[in-house]
Amino acid sequence: MRRAKPIRFLLLPFLIVLLAACGGGEQQTGQKSGVDEGMAAEAVKPGAYKAPKVAEPCGNDCPYEGDTVTVTVNTAGKEGPISGPLYEVRDEFEAATGAKLEIVELPFAEHFPKLMTDLTSQTGEYDASIAGAWWLGDLVGGDFIIPYDKYYNDPKFPQWDDQDVLPGPRELLYYGGKKYMVANDHDGQVMYYRRDLLEDPKHQEAFQKKYGYELRPPQTWDEFADVAEYFNGKDLNGDGEPDSGLTMHLKVGGQGMFHFMSFSAPYVIGPENPNLYWFDPENMEPLIDSPGHVRALKKLVELTHYGPEAMKAWSLGESWDYFLRGEAALTFTWGDLGALAQQEGSKVKGKIGAAPIPGTTEYYNVEDGEWVKSDEINVVGNTTGGSWAGVISKFSDAPEATYYLLALMATEEKSTVYAARGWDGVDPGRYYHFLPPDGTGSMENYKKAGWNEGDAREYTTAYFDNFNAEQQFPYLRIPATFEYWTALDTNLSDAVTGQATPEEALKDTAGEIEDITERLGREQQLKIYKTSLNLE
């Protein structure tokens, strides 16, 4: 008897696939992406809005003829965030200087390690790196990069003004009083909310009834929790499925610890304690397990109940996708989200509201060791994130050509366009990026880049308020910053997934931080910490 024809069985898997597909596919009927009440999200293709040319070709008299500038940048391709502008400016740069530009894309997570390997072995293959702000502790501490003070005012280089950068992000350009980072991207986190939902009279009435106050963009984390709780489980994008009050990206290594920094800032930083979040300036002991931090983490854990379970393992993409599909009412994250909302496929274009991260009415003063009540809402601005900007390697054999490139990208004409375009990953941070009356920017600029007017206004105002806030979250830039942050990151994930209580998680974090400090030399770290915060 010949063996049974297995071909017949091949049908079975396909049946299963069809079954699952139809089961899951139900919700999709009738949904066209992006088309919604006449607010079609027009896609603005990357090539459409170009940055203007600023540097004249040098013709026969090229200053850096024969030089090659090799720049490392996070992998993202010719039309991707941070790397895109480099490709865009290459021809102009080469024509203006006679030098050649080599762009080396490195996977985001491997960028700093590969750079460090090059620097510590003094190989000098890279002239510059579009670096993350937290690298500076190791880069300056190890004496691997050079300050550009001497080039800054020299007229032979493209001119840009660091005073154009708002106070918050501006601090990150300097270290120990010298200029190291040439302004490029300015990161920070703000709160995003669904304007359409919060302005809906139906919701306003119901919310008022349930919570006893007006529904409006949350100004404190308690209010944020209320709004999230209210919207959790309701259908927020018309597809018949329940959605969530909020979404966050909490994956380990998914930059979840940045979330916590922005979140907890107003619980610890306040008028009487403007600087002390990370370490005690007397003895370098970690402050991360203070009552303020603990209360913040407890609140964060509470908030996870108003979002999808899965978000505990989500990195940026998944969380943003969720919001862009209209399935969350609130979130807080980087500027990319506002820009992504304008692109094709977004279901929330025209519905974005943005505001600075909520604050608190009570914060913990670590210096005195007690809680301080605040009549006004205690809000703290943040520059959380990479704020990717160029630094020049000490081992570069073409530092001037290198600075030329970085300065060229920092000029006002170019920066204005960069900041308005979403795809290039450069976020607004200078006065001329922001709309009047805050700054000197123009709505035209944003519209050309494809922004919905309402969204653009919300977005820029939120960021302006954030960067202009009197209190700013102290950004940690000491050696081994990433190691300290990883300790925080993994323990945060433990707390959020219930593997540890908030107290335990932060206590463990403090313990690990102590070990790191001990190992690297407490005195040294203390000195650098104080320098980095301008504390003496």
Add this chain to the structure above:
Amino acid sequence: MRLAYRTGLGAITVLALFLVLFPFYWAFLNSIKRPEETFQPTWIPFLQFQPTLEHWRSQLATPEIRHALLNSVIISIGAATLALALGTLAAYGLARFRFNRPSNGALTTWFLSQRVLPPVMFVTPFFLLMRQFGLLDSVLALVLLNATFTLPFAVIILSQTFRELPRELEEAALVDGASHLQSFLSVVLPLALPGLAATWVICMAFSWNEFLFALSLTSKSAIPMPVIIAGAEHTRGVQFWFVGVNVLLTMLVPIVLALLAQRYIIRGLTLGAVKG
């Protein structure tokens, strides 16, 4: 009963193949979906969503990708062949000869130990070594390193393959006046074809997918596919369409090579029928 038995086997086989293929199907879907649709529960193109060929087009048009594919081909074929050449000899030595100090067992263990240390420990020394010899960012460096680290596979798998071959044919050749080397080449190797082919495929696959040394020792011209794929993780998160396209692209060449090698595994069977 026989029918039920065979039917059962057939069903299990199909299930196994389905499980093997499904992730590839999903990679394919990811590669033709628009990025914002990656997480939509849509399974069938055209019926449930509009597919796009844009990702494939853009990747295939990117010279870096084509270059990386070429690099990967050279590296893995070079490394596998080198590892096979060295490994086959050593395997035969271990299989047919007795070593006293160190013993055969100790030697085998030593070969095995080459695969134990986490490669990250070797990143810096190899970086320095390659820099010394001017081999940074060169395909040759990766061929040499991958040959070194897949050599243990060749030795261990093939030594067992050789052990299982009946001795008579080799003895006959020796009696006829051939040296060990000659009998090895003319008698043993042809018999061991299935093992050789399988080992070559394994060494090739491992070299193809090696990531850490590829990342640390290359910067522009010698970048192979795994580094390109790692670049899928942008600051904004993983570009799943990129992964979808590239995981499938990256597999095409080794698959073709493996299918070619597979013929030798089958050929071995017909040879075996002549045995004894």
Add this chain to the structure above:
Amino acid sequence: MDSASDNSRSLGYETGPKAAPSKTRTDYTKFVFIGPAVIWIVAFTIFPLFYALYTSLYTYRFGQRFGFVGVGNFTRLVTDENLLSSLRVTLSFVAGTVTVEMVLGVALALLLSREIRGTNVMRGIATLPLFATPVAVGYLAITLYYEQDGPINSLIQAFGGKGIPWLSDPFWALVAVILVDIWQWTPFVFLITLAGLQGLPSELYDAARVDGAGAFQNFRYLTLPLLAPLLWLILLLRLVEAFRVFDIPVSLTLGGPGRATEVYSLYTYRTALRFFDHGYAAAQGILLLVIVMLIVSLIFSRIRGLYEEER
């Protein structure tokens, strides 16, 4: 000479009286065979090994050698909670993957060893996962394991089950990583076992069939003993690889949630290339070497009987 018994037992070395006449030639010849491979490996690994040993004796700052600590890095290993945790995770991982892969791989090889129409294609398909770059597979798995109506949960729900929190739950995350590894590496076991099966002499099976043996008995009393030496080696190879698993836990979960899937290699990698603490990383590598080689030696001593000459 009874060819059947010879076939089934000639697994040893050239040691009997037959070896005597060519003894002097044998002495040199064996080095000719094993020499090239040994010299090659030693040449490439001697510097790195010493470098790693040297490195393990120092602490590092800014990625550069800082101070001599002798065994300091090694004593640090013992008190490092996170290291021990990663070791535990790795052990669970190894146990979960190697066992299943061996069983499934051998089963699959048996299944596809018959020469029927179509098995060629099926064998080809069965080896496909080996060629998928592990890093890519991890990323791909993120979309597969997506908890809100991702394909796997959709399938489970289609059969009436509840969706599983694949990536957000510490336990399930480890399961998720293990499953991906099984998917990827079972073909490894399959491929080698298949080659091994192809090399088995068919006369044995003819004889057995004449004796009226069924498929299962064939397997248990003929195939398994014959394959045993090869299978043990495959197991050892898989074991060693599993201890140093890296790509999949990194791209799928990056050790999360918390440290639930932080395997040993990831911890070492972080130590070396995120914290630039090369000295401690080298010590970790050496510890892993010791642990794994201990296990390998233990297994080897048990199975040495299979490789020793019978007489």
